[in-house]
Amino acid sequence: MLTTVGGFFYPNKRVNVFVGPLGSGKTELAINTALVLAEQGLVTLVDLDIINPHYRVRLVKTELAGRDVEVVCPPDELLQADVPALTPAILGVLSRDDQRGVFDVGGDDIGAVVLGSFRPYLPAGQYAIYFVVNTCRPHFTTAADIHRMIDRIERAVRVGVDYLVSNTNIGLETEPATVIEGRRILDVVARERGIPVAFTGVRSGIAETVQELDAGTPVFPLRLFMRPPWEKWG
Amino acid sequence: MPKVLMKGNEAFGEGAIRAGCRCTFAYPITPQSELTHFLARRLPEIGGVFVQAESEVSAINMVYGAAAAGARVLTSTSSPGISLMQEGLSYIAGARLPCVVVNVMRGGPGLGNIAPAQGDYWQAVKGGGHGDYRLIVLAPASVPEIIALMELAFDLADKYRNPVMVVGDGVLGQMMEPVELESGEIRTAPEKPWATTGQGDRPQRNVINSLHIVPEDNERFNLDQAAVFAEIRRREQRSEEYRTEDAELVLMAFGTVARVAKAAVDRARARGIRAGLIRPITLWPFPDESVRRAAAQAQQFLVVEMNLGQMLEDVRLSVNGKRPVHFYGRPGGTVPTVREILDEVSRIMG
Numbered sequence: 001m002l003t004t005v006g007g008f009f010y011p012n013k014r015v016n017v018f019v020g021p022l023g024s025g026k027t028e029l030a031i032n033t034a035l036v037l038a039e040q041g042l043v044t045l046v047d048l049d050i051i052n053p054h055y056r057v058r059l060v061k062t063e064l065a066g067r068d069v070e071v072v073c074p075p076d077e078l079l080q081a082d083v084p085a086l087t088p089a090i091l092g093v094l095s096r097d098d099q100r101g102v103f104d105v106g107g108d109d110i111g112a113v114v115l116g117s118f119r120p121y122l123p124a125g126q127y128a129i130y131f132v133v134n135t136c137r138p139h140f141t142t143a144a145d146i147h148r149m150i151d152r153i154e155r156a157v158r159v160g161v162d163y164l165v166s167n168t169n170i171g172l173e174t175e176p177a178t179v180i181e182g183r184r185i186l187d188v189v190a191r192e193r194g195i196p197v198a199f200t201g202v203r204s205g206i207a208e209t210v211q212e213l214d215a216g217t218p219v220f221p222l223r224l225f226m227r228p229p230w231e232k233w234g
Numbered sequence: 235m236p237k238v239l240m241k242g243n244e245a246f247g248e249g250a251i252r253a254g255c256r257c258t259f260a261y262p263i264t265p266q267s268e269l270t271h272f273l274a275r276r277l278p279e280i281g282g283v284f285v286q287a288e289s290e291v292s293a294i295n296m297v298y299g300a301a302a303a304g305a306r307v308l309t310s311t312s313s314p315g316i317s318l319m320q321e322g323l324s325y326i327a328g329a330r331l332p333c334v335v336v337n338v339m340r341g342g343p344g345l346g347n348i349a350p351a352q353g354d355y356w357q358a359v360k361g362g363g364h365g366d367y368r369l370i371v372l373a374p375a376s377v378p379e380i381i382a383l384m385e386l387a388f389d390l391a392d393k394y395r396n397p398v399m400v401v402g403d404g405v406l407g408q409m410m411e412p413v414e415l416e417s418g419e420i421r422t423a424p425e426k427p428w429a430t431t432g433q434g435d436r437p438q439r440n441v442i443n444s445l446h447i448v449p450e451d452n453e454r455f456n457l458d459q460a461a462v463f464a465e466i467r468r469r470e471q472r473s474e475e476y477r478t479e480d481a482e483l484v485l486m487a488f489g490t491v492a493r494v495a496k497a498a499v500d501r502a503r504a505r506g507i508r509a510g511l512i513r514p515i516t517l518w519p520f521p522d523e524s525v526r527r528a529a530a531q532a533q534q535f536l537v538v539e540m541n542l543g544q545m546l547e548d549v550r551l552s553v554n555g556k557r558p559v560h561f562y563g564r565p566g567g568t569v570p571t572v573r574e575i576l577d578e579v580s581r582i583m584g
Binding site: 052170178228232 | 236237238239240241244248264265268275347348349350404405408409410411412490493494496497567569570571572573574
């Protein structure tokens with residue numbers, strides 16, 4: 001399930017699917033996973049987010065194209081459309097053994113409904129569903145809150161979550177202690193639910209510190225892509 | 235209190251709750267739907283009420299009713315929804331009722347698109363409904379400021395018995411920023427002896443409407459309101475100034491664009507151009523005092539907006555021909571970049 005590169009950990013199934021509450025960081029995790037997998041050859045990154053109008057994978061389509069990541073999303077003229085447009089290429093990624101894919105699913109159970117429609121096509125034994133949690137998000141600060149959303153998403157997809165991903169952060173100001181605190185909450189959920197925490201997502205600047213402080217925790221360093229317009233140049 | 239990572243749209247809702255608002259009537263529309271989603275979940279948890287109305291016309295009239303009964307009440311929508319609400323807003327203003335309306339603006343005119351825009355400035359500050367009325371209009375530029383201005387919005391609405399609009403756009407609504415939620419008291423609405431809460435011990439029942447059949451009566455009502463508007467103009471202008479002390483070129487922008495402009499000011503300064511920024515926080519009352527003060531020293535102004543030049547007119551009125559006022563805008567749902575603004579600054583400053 002995980003591959004180690006330079007001491008850090010990355011998801012590595014043929015099909016890696018990220019689900020979770022709105023604003024938990026699924027898109028950043030999906031982009032970063034695709035980029036790591038692309039070091040071993042072409043990867044397809046599927047933008048399955050039909051509920052979030054702005055911060056979606058499709059925003060960085062051109063940037064990723066030069067790095068062996070092909071983004072599957074609606075055609076250019078519908079990129080900003082407020083419609084749940086899904087292309088036939090999505091089925092191709094799921095059904096062809098020679099393709100590797102990363103799926104970024106929309107937030108909450110509402111966003112996960114789309115994944116439910118692809119449930120019959122999820123390739124047995126070749127995929128993993130990762131449930132991403134940021135315990136700094138309002139209303140997802142306790143184990144009980146997290147259990148409730150996992151239940152709702154599992155009902156929407158009609159498939160069980162395989163792994164939890166700890167992605168606790170408050171953006172660029174995140175301190176290592178915040179990350180570790182979030183991981184502790186997720187450990188409780190993992191124990192109560194009997195599914196493992198796959199790894200902890202951490203912005204790259206503090207990934208090494210987190211790994212040192214929280215020995216034994218697999219850490220996935222993240223480069224952040226969904227930045228507001230004033231943090232970009234052109 | 236530990237910080238939480240909050241979306242702008244959630245912050246509009248959180249700010250309303252902290253202001254003591256327990257009633258929201260709204261109809262979902264992108265790019266503000268997280269706001270209604272958030273309040274639909276939160277309000278029932280704390281003894282409040284959220285009703286998804288069958289349309290924006292219906293939502294604003296539910297607001298009219300709740301405001302008349304003395305509640306702190308909110309509705310939220312995006313541009314086309316605001317257009318639908320104009321009749322109700324005029325009635326609410328005509329009935330002197332406090333309420334708060336959020337507009338997370340999108341690209342127009344018409345159906346337009348769901349991308350971030352500021353094309354509703356005129357509609358917000360010059361009135362889109364009929365008659366001589368004013369909305370107090372607030373324009374936050376960050377997620378923490380959304381919470382602070384939502385609290386202010388409810389206070390101003392009650393203080394002046396006037397509707398308040400808080401405007402954002404898709405960038406601000408969708409983005410996430412850390413917020414430190416101070417623990418502490420949730421505000422409550424002040425006493426409203428005029429509210430229609432049943433006659434009780436009052437000698438006469440309270441009646442709320444916007445009807446003044448005799449023209450002279452209506453004229454008196456309008457003149458009384460003019461005095462209220464003058465007081466708001468005098469007391470409630472708010473703006474943020476950034477590096478304006480020695481600025482030769484003053485940029486003016488609100489909301490999302492102000493943050494892009496701020497980044498451009500820093501880049502310009504690094505190139506030796508003395509640029510600064512005035513960010514109106516109240517779009518009405520427009521902070522003309524700050525602009526007039528700046529015009530005493532700055533040689534030129536550059537207004538940057540996500541429209542074809544709407545706030546531009548208020549800047550020109552405030553500058554009153556004393557300095558050249560330039561404009562750079564991207565309409566229809568596009569956001570000016572740091573590079574574009576810097577190019578414009580460089581062109582002006584030669």
